[in-house]
Amino acid sequence: MDIKFSPNNAVIKLCMSGMSLEDSGRMEDAISMFHKAWHEAKDDYERFIAAYYVARHQKESADKLKWMETSLKYALKINDENVKSAYSALYLNIAECYEELCDSDNAKRNYELSNSYKGAPTDEGPFYHGTKADLKVGDLLTPGGNSNYKAELKMNHIYFTANANGAGLAAALAKGEGKERVYIIEPTGEFEDDPNVTDKKFPGNLTRSYRSKDPLRIIGEGKEWAKLTSAERRKWDENLAENKGEIIN
Template sequence: MEFSPFNNVIKLCLQGMSLEENNKPDEAAGLFMQAWEEATNDHEKFLAAHYVSRHQKTVSEKLKWLETALENALKINDDTVKSALPSLYANIAQCYEDSGNAEKAKENSELALELKNNPSDKGPFYHGTKADLQVGDVLTAGGNSNYKSEFKMNHIYFTALVNGAGLAAALAKGDGKERVYIVEPTGNYENDPNLTDKKFPGNPTRSYRSESPLKIIGEAAEWVRPGTEELQKFREKLEDSKGEIIN
């Protein structure tokens, strides 16, 4: 299922999250339950159950809804959903720990760690920048941020969505041409924690980071460039950042 704000279940979840942010948890819980009741496929049921679980009053009820979310997630062969599994298993582990079941807590914690360290997404991957690079060059961590030159980057970031890399290129500092390179990770990589599970479970933007270099293996010719207004909103967010969303 394509992630779309026009999908009614996703729309209800978005409205519920807005109510959460405005400190209206009971109203939010009602919308999440409505989303569950209107869900018609595994993806919608996975999303709705995830949000319903957050508003349960007891550990046993929270565990029931988390396991319902997991049950539906496991039926879906989609990297944006698979990326939610580490968080789901970690939350389930916490429920078992809180209820005194150390064996089940350990089992689920180990699953969470294994999946976190082995993302299922195999790309292709992209990196957006204004730097003029060549096939065979490598991108390494430790340089200055593309967005705030005062920050040193501990990781190198990339995405499996070409339009996401195009946005990164548009936001990058400098006057050079916007470039989107096709890259190949040379070591382990993980879901970008600045985005993963912040709002929707998993990694719907398919964004990753690595401490190991990325090798440039090609260049993308086409992507959807963001509009002026959209670009300005992202620039304002970066200006307000103290580094936590870009490093």
């Protein structure tokens, strides 16, 4: 199964709307939005995500445990790199529920399972990098460029993704007037999950976003990815202008 995280997915849109309501302090409306996402979920991937957000708002530990285990059940049915990164966070939440319920044996077992899924990413790609720069096969992309999100910030890492649409979004948001390009790349050294997205809004690293201090070698150019509409571009520009969060560099 090859699943690609998409912000245009109807259930993910509902969950993102719920998160916006959370940020505004409208918790009851957020809860309603997450339940709507659960009822509209049509496959294991959507059920895994929706159940996670329903779980987060349960007042009783037993109810939170039930929903977290539901989320995990659907996540485990999906044999895909997009979802495996979430296992550690799900087991951790389940362990904490058992701890709150004074079930130390199950808490210990789930803490151990959570730890077993931590570590360096095992994603084998293919990997992509989005930019407006005109580059060629064999060129190396290196850290030290300015952030697309904070112009004054020099980046200590070079970023890439296994999601061509995510790279296309990065290309659309990149500074400059050049053509939007998505290059197929290979890391030349070790890489890690991008901490700016991992376990932030969504559990794990569903966007398969990574970063490295070593160069990325261009091995080709991608031709197909979802282009932003004018309305989507305006929305992203507005979100970036409003974003006051810190970048983990």
